[in-house]
Amino acid sequence: MSEIPAKATESEDPSDGARAGAAGDSAVAGATGGAMDDAVPQPRSDARTEPTNTPWGGAPSGPSDDASSRTAGASTGDPTDAGTDIGADMHRATAKSPGGPRGAAPVEPPVEPSGEPMGDAMWQSSPPGSIYDYIKVASFSIGADGLVDQWSLRAEQLFGISPERALGMDPIEAFFEPDQRERGQRKMAEILDGREWTGVVPFRMPTAEDGEPGAEGLAEVYVMPTTTEDGERAAVCIVVDVRTLRSIETDLAASQAIFGQSPFGFLLIDTDLRVRRANKRFASVFGGNVESHRGRTVHDYLPRSEADRVAATLRRVLETGDSITDMHVTGFIPGSDDRRHWSINLYRVHSGTGRPIGIAWLGTDITSRRAAAREAAAARRNLALLNEAGARIGNSLDLETTARELLDVVVPGFCDLATVDLYQGLLAGDETPRALADGSAELRRVAFASAVSDAPFIGGPAPVAVGAVHHYPFNSPCADALRTARPQRVPAEDGGLIQSTLAVPMVAHDTVVGLAQFSRTKGSEPFGDRDRALAVELAARAAVCIDNARLYRREHERALILQRSLLPPGDPEASGLDIACRYLPGNAATEVGGDWFDVIELPGHRTALVVGDVMGRGLRAAVAMGELRTAVRTLALLDLEPAEVLSALDEIARGLGTPGGVQQATRAARQPRDADLSEVYLATCVYAVYDSVTRRCTFANAGHLPPVLVEPGESALMLDVPPGMPLGVGGEPFEEVEVELPEGALLALYTDGLVESRDHPLDEGLQAFVGALTDPSRPLEDVCDHVLNTLDTHHGEDDIALLMARVQGLPADSVGDWTLPREPRSVGRAREYARTQLTAWGLEPLVDTAELLVSELVTNALRYGEGEIRLRLLLDRTLVCEVWDAGLVQPRRRRARDTDEGGRGLQLVGLLSASWGSRRTPRGKTVWFELPLPDGGTPLTDPAEALLSLF
Numbered sequence: 001m002s003e004i005p006a007k008a009t010e011s012e013d014p015s016d017g018a019r020a021g022a023a024g025d026s027a028v029a030g031a032t033g034g035a036m037d038d039a040v041p042q043p044r045s046d047a048r049t050e051p052t053n054t055p056w057g058g059a060p061s062g063p064s065d066d067a068s069s070r071t072a073g074a075s076t077g078d079p080t081d082a083g084t085d086i087g088a089d090m091h092r093a094t095a096k097s098p099g100g101p102r103g104a105a106p107v108e109p110p111v112e113p114s115g116e117p118m119g120d121a122m123w124q125s126s127p128p129g130s131i132y133d134y135i136k137v138a139s140f141s142i143g144a145d146g147l148v149d150q151w152s153l154r155a156e157q158l159f160g161i162s163p164e165r166a167l168g169m170d171p172i173e174a175f176f177e178p179d180q181r182e183r184g185q186r187k188m189a190e191i192l193d194g195r196e197w198t199g200v201v202p203f204r205m206p207t208a209e210d211g212e213p214g215a216e217g218l219a220e221v222y223v224m225p226t227t228t229e230d231g232e233r234a235a236v237c238i239v240v241d242v243r244t245l246r247s248i249e250t251d252l253a254a255s256q257a258i259f260g261q262s263p264f265g266f267l268l269i270d271t272d273l274r275v276r277r278a279n280k281r282f283a284s285v286f287g288g289n290v291e292s293h294r295g296r297t298v299h300d301y302l303p304r305s306e307a308d309r310v311a312a313t314l315r316r317v318l319e320t321g322d323s324i325t326d327m328h329v330t331g332f333i334p335g336s337d338d339r340r341h342w343s344i345n346l347y348r349v350h351s352g353t354g355r356p357i358g359i360a361w362l363g364t365d366i367t368s369r370r371a372a373a374r375e376a377a378a379a380r381r382n383l384a385l386l387n388e389a390g391a392r393i394g395n396s397l398d399l400e401t402t403a404r405e406l407l408d409v410v411v412p413g414f415c416d417l418a419t420v421d422l423y424q425g426l427l428a429g430d431e432t433p434r435a436l437a438d439g440s441a442e443l444r445r446v447a448f449a450s451a452v453s454d455a456p457f458i459g460g461p462a463p464v465a466v467g468a469v470h471h472y473p474f475n476s477p478c479a480d481a482l483r484t485a486r487p488q489r490v491p492a493e494d495g496g497l498i499q500s501t502l503a504v505p506m507v508a509h510d511t512v513v514g515l516a517q518f519s520r521t522k523g524s525e526p527f528g529d530r531d532r533a534l535a536v537e538l539a540a541r542a543a544v545c546i547d548n549a550r551l552y553r554r555e556h557e558r559a560l561i562l563q564r565s566l567l568p569p570g571d572p573e574a575s576g577l578d579i580a581c582r583y584l585p586g587n588a589a590t591e592v593g594g595d596w597f598d599v600i601e602l603p604g605h606r607t608a609l610v611v612g613d614v615m616g617r618g619l620r621a622a623v624a625m626g627e628l629r630t631a632v633r634t635l636a637l638l639d640l641e642p643a644e645v646l647s648a649l650d651e652i653a654r655g656l657g658t659p660g661g662v663q664q665a666t667r668a669a670r671q672p673r674d675a676d677l678s679e680v681y682l683a684t685c686v687y688a689v690y691d692s693v694t695r696r697c698t699f700a701n702a703g704h705l706p707p708v709l710v711e712p713g714e715s716a717l718m719l720d721v722p723p724g725m726p727l728g729v730g731g732e733p734f735e736e737v738e739v740e741l742p743e744g745a746l747l748a749l750y751t752d753g754l755v756e757s758r759d760h761p762l763d764e765g766l767q768a769f770v771g772a773l774t775d776p777s778r779p780l781e782d783v784c785d786h787v788l789n790t791l792d793t794h795h796g797e798d799d800i801a802l803l804m805a806r807v808q809g810l811p812a813d814s815v816g817d818w819t820l821p822r823e824p825r826s827v828g829r830a831r832e833y834a835r836t837q838l839t840a841w842g843l844e845p846l847v848d849t850a851e852l853l854v855s856e857l858v859t860n861a862l863r864y865g866e867g868e869i870r871l872r873l874l875l876d877r878t879l880v881c882e883v884w885d886a887g888l889v890q891p892r893r894r895r896a897r898d899t900d901e902g903g904r905g906l907q908l909v910g911l912l913s914a915s916w917g918s919r920r921t922p923r924g925k926t927v928w929f930e931l932p933l934p935d936g937g938t939p940l941t942d943p944a945e946a947l948l949s950l951f
Contacts (some may be wrong), residue, residue: 006908027382040391062744077809096238112343125624135240136154136158136241136244136885137238138152138239139152140155140236140237140239141234141523142225143232144232145232146172149168151163155239158241159205172184172188173203177204193233195225196222197221197713198223199220200218201218201219202218203216204216204601222240222469223236223237224236224238255408259290260279264364266281267293269358271313271356271358273298273311274296275296275297278292278293286333298314299309300330302329316780318348321348323346328342328343328344329343341365343363343364343366346362347359348360355397381413386541389538392409394541400447404447405542405906406418406516407419408449411451415491415520416521418447418450418517418519419449419517420443420447420471420514421464421508421515421516421517422443422672423514424441424444424469427444429629441471443515444469445465445466446659448466477490478490481515482505484544488503498520499522500522502513502527504517506542519536528604543584558619560585570818572599574599575605575810576607576809576810576876577607577808578805579780579805580804581804583802586650594612595613595614595623595801596612597802600632600637604691604882605692605810605874605876608636608690611684611685611686612630612632613684615682624683628727631652632827635649641689642688644844646664646685646687646727649685651862653682653728656681674786682726682728683727684704685702685704687699687700688700688706694809696739696809697738698739699721699737700721700740701722702726703725703726705750707719707749708750709747710747710748712776712777716770732819742807745806746804746806747804747805747807748802749804751801751805752820769787772786780806784802787801787802814875814876816874817871818870820868820871830858831854834871835850835851838850838873843934845934846934853929853931855879856885856906858883865885866887866924867885867886869884869885877933879930883926887924891920893907909929914930916929
């Protein structure tokens with residue numbers, strides 16, 4: 001940004017020199033960030049100039065009409081500084097030369113009010129700036145000898161030649177190529193003869209002092225003839241850098257493109273925040289022509305609040321110089337009530353000297369982009385809502401919990417209020433509720449959620465409490481939605497707070513299971529088509545989860561019914577034992593397990609106590625448990641030893657997991673089995689047989705937790721019963737342990753659900769269980785409740801089975817025991833012992849029957865048995881008679897023919913007794929029968945009639 005200096009100056013920065021200003025020059029400054037309206041003035045030819053073709057591409061022309069005007073008002077400094085600035089000499093030469101440029105007038109230096117010249121005066125430009133702020137202009141003068149006699153600072157800056165070197169230099173020889181110098185000399189002679197010339201001249205810088213070749217350039221030169229003080233011909237040359245002019249042309253083209261061709265709205269705003277210039281695009285949006293917008297402010301285009309915000313931003317940009325990018329502005333355009341959105345970019349504009357002169361405003365209409373962004377945001381929100389629904393709905397297999405999970409997702413993210421109604425028939429277990437087709441079946445409100453208030457809305461329908469059973473009228477939108485399985489819009493009530501409601505049927509596997517209602521209050525956006533599709537998707541997902549929960553509940557209830565039907569009904573009773581038991585199934589979120597317990601009465605007032613756990617869950621585990629329990633009862637009735645019972649049960653369990661039974665299981669033992677079957681038909685079990693006469697209990701364990709014994713006055717302890725392999729594994733024998741239980745002792749059998757959970761390891765649970773059994777003298781029911789309340793039994797992760805028994809042995813006076821020699825008269829003696837004992841017990845009604853049956857059993861022992869004969873009578877809830885001998889052959893009942901004289905003894909025993917049987921003992925066998933007591937309500941069989949019935 002060079003200027004023609006008006007005086008010599010010692011400043012190092014050429015920009016500190018004076019500037020020549022003209023009103024028309026402000027156009028170029030505006031195009032490049034300065035003034036904003038006019039175009040760059042072009043050189044004008046004088047009529048006196050002859051058209052001449054020059055070898056360097058220039059075209060001679062006359063002096064510009066504005067040549068002298070560009071120096072009008074210039075001031076000169078001290079004449080002694082003329083050696084460093086050609087401006088003053090140019091003034092003097094022009095003023096004294098009669099052959100100067102046409103129209104030139106003598107220019108006098110500015111003076112103080114006192115009349116003295118201003119020593120530091122320079123040309124000044126008035127706002128918004130001068131063209132000389134942007135183009136590079138230099139000047140030098142040529143004497144009568146054709147050599148440079150004056151060299152300005154601008155010339156030094158443009159050509160890079162110091163004044164010392166330039167003075168006395170021939171410009172033709174210094175700047176022209178050798179092949180052009182002859183023509184240049186001729187043209188110089190013409191100029192010194194008084195002719196003006198202007199044109200574009202290619203030149204080369206002189207070779208530098210270090211020998212470096214000079215650079216090439218292109219200059220527009222204006223040569224004006226002058227006359228020296230001595231009357232000799234001379235010339236003043238004004239040189240402009242053409243490259244800078246080309247840059248100005250490019251800036252002008254860019255300015256025209258912005259204001260004329262840009263598809264964006266563009267404003268230039270001055271320091272008073274008024275529009276100085278607007279482009280056609282802006283005018284086409286807000287109406288009128290370009291000139292009609294000059295002088296307006298942002299308040300003429302935007303609502304007051306928005307205009308105040310934008311005006312404050314404009315002031316901040318003007319003060320700080322910080323640009324603003326993508327500022328969103330909202331307003332309206334003339335003739336439309338639709339709200340529009342614009343993205344505005346603001347930056348401060350400076351003049352060539354760096355002085356702020358205004359703000360550039362570039363605006364883009366983003367209304368459609370904002371709408372697309374809202375649509376994309378809504379789609380992302382809906383997708384996020386669906387993802388949240390997939391993660392949160394269906395985590396529980398409980399119907400009510402699943403319905404609440406749906407409402408937790410949609411309120412308040414999707415709606416303000418929501419309810420879920422399910423068909424009452426489906427909740428009750430019916431596959432096809434009545435009146436399902438017309439939508440009028442009874443429904444139960446299972447969930448309600450509100451983001452605004454739990455109170456009913458004024459003007460809305462009567463609220464339905466959670467858990468209440470209701471139905472919708474046939475012609476209502478809700479009944480229509482249930483009937484057609486399509487969502488319906490529910491009209492809003494006048495005066496209510498609800499603005500929009502969607503009634504969406506909950507469809508799972510082509511079956512409507514209920515209805516979900518979503519409501520938005522006034523102030524919220526009404527439901528649209530996208531919201532309707534989202535509501536249908538959410539309701540469908542929840543419906544599938546609810547239907548799965550319903551099916552699981554049905555299976556869970558059936559498995560639980562099956563399992564409970566296989567457990568002992570009520571409180572089991574046993575001879576010599578006080579029994580209490582508890583069974584807690586897992587919660588609805590876990591499938592039914594295979595835990596079971598059993599109390600089996602054995603002959604001789606003995607009792608088998610069983611606790612087991614099938615590995616696995618669900619209906620198959622319950623069925624496997626039932627099969628194993630049935631097998632245990634069958635084996636127990638054979639009166640086998642506990643270890644034998646578990647060995648037989650192990651083979652049965654292996655056979656249950658294989659279609660071919662035990663034999664096939666043995667063959668396939670070394671082959672991989674189905675993992676699911678292997679899990680279901682593996683089980684743990686503790687089998688104990690208690691004899692109430694001796695108070696001795698024999699235990700056998702198949703991988704189960706150890707029993708716990710609490711003796712009176714002692715701490716609880718776990719019995720050391722060797723744990724064998726679980727049932728179904730096979731290959732390992734089971735060991736027995738016999739323990740004598742003191743009177744009043746407490747025995748506890750249990751499953752792992754009582755002592756183990758995710759939060760409590762097995763060791764901690766066992767210690768807590770043992771610690772809970774502190775007072776065994778309390779009633780057993782209270783002890784069971786205390787244990788369940790003390791331990792963490794509400795986790796619901798597994799079933800819990802607890803069997804507790806308090807030892808109450810038979811009194812000595814309730815037992816009659818005699819040893820008989822092996823001789824015929826022992827039969828009569830046995831009848832006498834029985835009669836005497838029964839009479840002492842007050843059981844005279846049983847004397848005749850008991851004598852007859854004792855006589856039969858002792859006779860069989862004499863005829864078919866071995867060794868001494870032992871007779872034992874036991875009185876408890878029934879009367880039991882046992883005959884022992886050392887023989888191993890078991891009695892076998894057979895049907896005697898009419899002609900047979902014998903073989904009817906065991907038939908008679910079966911007719912007269914409530915039950916009878918035989919079992920092996922370590923030293924032989926025992927044959928027994930049982931008679932009900934006279935006051936037990938069971939009628940006694942007449943022996944005479946029983947004998948006659950045999951024939």
